[in-house]
Amino acid sequence: DELQAQKAAIQRETDLADESPEAQAIQEAKSEVDSNNKTSTTHIDSEKEPSAEEIAIAQTAVKAEARNHDLANPSASGEDTKSKSETETEKLAAAAKAKKDRINNNNEVASNTKNLMQEEAIKASNNSDVPNLVTNLNQSQASD
CATH class of the missing domain: 1.20.5 (Single alpha-helices involved in coiled-coils or other helix-helix interfaces)
Known part of the structure; x- marks a missing residue:
């Protein structure tokens, strides 16, 4: 049980x-x-010729795919067409170059930019010792 x-x-x-x-x-x-496994090609007889109807169906499918992918145009290929991001990148680079040219050709903007990029002068100091920001454990290394 x-x-x-x-x-x-x-x-x-x-x-x-x-x-x-x-x-x-x-x-x-x-x-x-x-x-x-049922859709494998082992059941197809390689000696048999396709019928006219099968040929017509295959040709129609090829024509439809060629039309959908614009295969009739020899100048266009999938590798030659630019993606949207590449085009946007090129536009951005062109805009940056145009802006740089405008800045370089405008004397007032160029002088203002130059003034902004210059470092400030170091002010005078009464301190004669420079602070040591790194702690040295071995004083002999500091003197080397």
């Missing part, structure tokens, strides 16, 4: 585990793998 009860409990736990989201995800993954 005890063995039967344990088997029944194990079976119930197994049934509960199969209803969990993880178990369902595993089952879906297994079924997807099985369906991928």
Whole structure:
């Protein structure tokens, strides 16, 4: 009786585990793998010629993709087109260059900028000793 009860409990736990989201995800993954195996090309006969209908469908699909990706235009390619961020970067660089040119060509702005960038002169001090900001434990190293 005890063995039967344990088997029944194990079976119930197994049934509960199969209803969990993880178990369902595993089952879906297994079924997807099985369906991928069904779409393999092992069942295709390489000796058989495609029908006119199959050729027409393939040509229509190729034309639609070419039209969607503008493949008829030889000058445009996916690698040559600039992304939006590259274009914005170029615009920003051009604006910075134009601003620099305006500043350099304007004498008043150039002199004001130069005055702002100059360091202030050090004021005179009565202190003859320069403060030592680093503590030296060995005085012989400080004299070297």
